[in-house]
Amino acid sequence: xxxxxxxxxxxxxxxxxxxxxxxxxxxxxxxxxxxxxxxxxxxxxxxxxxxxxxxxxxxxxxxxxxxxxxxxxxxxxxxxxxxxxxxxxxxxxxxxxxxxxxxxxxxxxxxxxxxxxxxxxxxxxxxxxxxxxxxxxxxxxxxxxxxxxxxxxxxxxxxxxxxxxxxxxxxxxxxxxxxxxxxxxxxxxxxxxxxxxxxxxxxxxxxxxxxxxxxxxxxxxxxxxxxxxxxxxxxxxxxxxxxxxxxxxxxxxxxxxxxxxxxxxxxxxxxxxxxxxxxxxxxxxxxxxxxxxxxxxxxxxxxxxxxxxxxxxxxxxxxxxxxxxxxxxxxxxxxxxxxxxxxxxxxxxxxxxxxxxxxxxxxxxxxxxxxxxxxxxxxxxxxxxxxxxxxxxxxxxxxxxxxxxxxxxxxx
Amino acid sequence: xxxxxxxxxxxxxxxxxxxxxxxxxxxxxxxxxxxxxxxxxxxxxxxxxxxxxxxxxxxxxxxxxxxxxxxxxxxxxxxxxxxxxxxxxxxxxxxxxxxxxxxxxxxxxxxxxxxxxxxxxxxxxxxxxxxxxxxxxxxxxxxxxxxxxxxxxxxxxxxxxxxxxxxxxxxxxxxxxxxxxxxxxxxxxxxxxxxxxxxxxxxxxxxxxxxxxxxxxxxxxxxxxxxxxxxxxxxxxxxxxxxxxxxxxxxxxxxxxxxxxxxxxxxxxxxxxxxxxxxxxxxxxxxxxxxxxxxxxxxxxxxxxxxxxxxxxxxxxxxxxxxxxxxxxxxxxxxxxxxxxxxxxxxxxxxxxxxxxxxxxxxxxxxxxxxxxxxxxxxxxxxxxxxxxxxxxxxxxxxxxxxxxxxxxxxx
Numbered sequence: 036x037x038x039x040x041x042x043x044x045x046x047x048x049x050x051x052x053x054x055x056x057x058x059x060x061x062x063x064x065x066x067x068x069x070x071x072x073x074x075x076x077x078x079x080x081x082x083x084x085x086x087x088x089x090x091x092x093x094x095x096x097x098x099x100x101x102x103x104x105x106x107x108x109x110x111x112x113x114x115x116x117x118x119x120x121x122x123x124x125x126x127x128x129x130x131x132x133x134x135x136x137x138x139x140x141x142x143x144x145x146x147x148x149x150x151x152x153x154x155x156x157x158x159x160x161x162x163x164x165x166x167x168x169x170x171x172x173x174x175x176x177x178x179x180x181x182x183x184x185x186x187x188x189x190x191x192x193x194x195x196x197x198x199x200x201x202x203x204x205x206x207x208x209x210x211x212x213x214x215x216x217x218x219x220x221x222x223x224x225x226x227x228x229x230x231x232x233x234x235x236x237x238x239x240x241x242x243x244x245x246x247x248x249x250x251x252x253x254x255x256x257x258x259x260x261x262x263x264x265x266x267x268x269x270x271x272x273x274x275x276x277x278x279x280x281x282x283x284x285x286x287x288x289x290x291x292x293x294x295x296x297x298x299x300x301x302x303x304x305x306x307x308x309x310x311x312x313x314x315x316x317x318x319x320x321x322x323x324x325x326x327x328x329x330x331x332x333x334x335x336x337x338x339x340x341x342x343x344x345x346x347x348x349x350x351x352x353x354x355x356x357x358x359x360x361x362x363x364x365x366x367x368x369x370x371x372x373x374x375x376x377x378x379x380x381x382x383x384x385x386x387x388x389x390x391x392x393x394x395x396x397x398x399x400x401x402x403x404x405x406x407x408x409x410x411x412x413x414x415x416x417x418x419x420x421x422x423x424x425x426x427x428x429x430x431x432x433x434x435x436x437x438x439x440x441x442x443x444x445x446x447x
Numbered sequence: 448x449x450x451x452x453x454x455x456x457x458x459x460x461x462x463x464x465x466x467x468x469x470x471x472x473x474x475x476x477x478x479x480x481x482x483x484x485x486x487x488x489x490x491x492x493x494x495x496x497x498x499x500x501x502x503x504x505x506x507x508x509x510x511x512x513x514x515x516x517x518x519x520x521x522x523x524x525x526x527x528x529x530x531x532x533x534x535x536x537x538x539x540x541x542x543x544x545x546x547x548x549x550x551x552x553x554x555x556x557x558x559x560x561x562x563x564x565x566x567x568x569x570x571x572x573x574x575x576x577x578x579x580x581x582x583x584x585x586x587x588x589x590x591x592x593x594x595x596x597x598x599x600x601x602x603x604x605x606x607x608x609x610x611x612x613x614x615x616x617x618x619x620x621x622x623x624x625x626x627x628x629x630x631x632x633x634x635x636x637x638x639x640x641x642x643x644x645x646x647x648x649x650x651x652x653x654x655x656x657x658x659x660x661x662x663x664x665x666x667x668x669x670x671x672x673x674x675x676x677x678x679x680x681x682x683x684x685x686x687x688x689x690x691x692x693x694x695x696x697x698x699x700x701x702x703x704x705x706x707x708x709x710x711x712x713x714x715x716x717x718x719x720x721x722x723x724x725x726x727x728x729x730x731x732x733x734x735x736x737x738x739x740x741x742x743x744x745x746x747x748x749x750x751x752x753x754x755x756x757x758x759x760x761x762x763x764x765x766x767x768x769x770x771x772x773x774x775x776x777x778x779x780x781x782x783x784x785x786x787x788x789x790x791x792x793x794x795x796x797x798x799x800x801x802x803x804x805x806x807x808x809x810x811x812x813x814x815x816x817x818x819x820x821x822x823x824x825x826x827x828x829x830x831x832x833x834x835x836x837x838x839x840x841x842x843x844x845x846x847x848x849x850x851x852x853x854x855x856x857x858x859x
Contacts, residue, residue: 051500051503051504054504055504085523088463088523088527089526089527089530091463092463092466092467092527092530092531092534093530093531093533093534095534096530096533097529097530097533099540100526100527100529100530100533100540100541101526101530103522103525103526103541103543104522104523104526104527106522107519107520107522107523108519110515110516110518110519110522111497111500111516111519113515114501114512114513114515114516115500115501115504115512115516117509117512118501118504118505118508118509118512118513118516119504119505121505121508121509121512122504122505122507128511128512129512129515131515131592133545134590134591178546179546180543
């Protein structure tokens, strides 16, 4: 008899029948004796439509008004789910961000939750009601509606679970868990039953788009057990059919490598013949930061002649044209003589595993595996539990499959 | 340099270009030096879509959840209009019902406004901001969202105008004013420049669907000058191009008859051979009231034999089948021997005019005019400033046109 927070994304509440399906899942958890709070996204497509209106009217829109507009989508689904629960004889009420209230900072459009006042929610749950919360939103200063950024409903759910000290936070989505690799590429990919917060965080940041990165950070900080599972296959959270994201200590047998991820959303830029003097990197990356361009992998080669050097980095593929414009400007502004090369035909492939901390030779096995297949590694970056390599995009599937086999992840 | 409240209905904000048009009107009033509060409806069609969702999920929906769901439509348009004003360099912010707050009673789905806290609004207006209010909504007890019933944005606008002591409340809609008759029937119908609250109220209740009846009642009680005008013909409220609804005292030259209205939404029921004893009418109308059927005109004929009598009344045409069922049940329950006759081929035609109070012969001229055209009057009801007759539906246009001419309303 626990307290559960269930989160349903946009595809899970996209239509009236989908909402009925969600109500059935909530009803099944109630029948098991659990108390339930639900966090819902807007119907799939609704938020995009609202953003389109905003952009059409005023591309330089005031984020406070944007927030009031786009938060309306979750308002609708929270009410509709409450109605669907009533039909099943289950007491329920909707809660908008301002009604809870979920308090945020004033960074409209991508606000952060400062705190959740739980007295009203707890009283409602104690009366036996299901609390149906509008995700993605809260209340900033001056009683203005604030939203948490795209995908923010995951963060809403984890924050509510933390505030209520829930036993589990089930994130229902359109995949049935986290896999050792993308099953569309690796047919032998396995669903991972348990994964650590750290691994999930690395996966979220290198391309596995299952959970919003911020929600994983928050779950890790607050030690909220999170399960990723599917809305669409009849599974129920309390049967633990999905992937549990938990503290490292709760994973008895740690895999050396838990998964192989890939991302095609990369572009590579190489600057040759850079003056090897202090301040050059700051000049280049400062300009990119000012343009809100996120730089991912950075490698500076040893300069052969000690006076000039080469620098390679990656940016999001969509940001490549703007990046080249900025570098052109820098060239005209004190960095004369540099050569700029770029390529969008690259992919990032990563291996992730908490077990790497205590094993040696994990990275060298990766490099050897790729070399055996004739795949050239362009850039390498590592963290304590991740190794990422940049390769030519055409080798993506081959690299992922080879690594999946090499680290013993293929399904028996 | 006044304070104006402008209200724009669903067709006036149905699309992005329509919202831009609204912003232009607001900007024009600001350019004249006025302070402006705007009340907006949802985009045309949105509220119906949301109601369809509610009904699909749970026909017996909880009105509190219904309110949270349908109020979202106005939330969107209030934000979008604020963005469109920003683009024109005009400071503006959206206000949801709970943000003002507009306080209502707890009758969800058709709540009444109890009060409006104006401190925040006034401070915003004083800072030079346009206040863009979501119409149709307020906050009931327990911080729940409440809505005022269909067409409630008119009432929102008048209530806000009263609370702010605005100089005028302009209701922008899809017609350019109140006419002496429906221009689709009477080509010589004239726009009425000024009409009294009482006349407008009678017109609203007998078929002129320009303003919600409740909003006129409120305007009369609070003495808010209301103008009805079109969003679509380039007119600006401050030029007073529409129909002003004002106190009787402000109308210098009162017409004997201000307008001729008609309604085809009627059905007639006649009960013959009713026992002429106390309690019979109560039995019949009590049953109809229990079924929420609104009875309009009622006439009881003198009974020729002093023991039995005839009774005629009208109901909404859509309610006729249910009405006949109830009368059938009453016949089997102590009203044996009565005969029930009914007809849906009827129309109600009314003449309305504040001047009737001080002129005699107004009604008889109506009866004579209709008689001259061979139109039989089936039922007559009168109020102090209105005479309504029920006639065969096929004569509707002829009756309206004849009366329009007879009372000197034809355009020169």
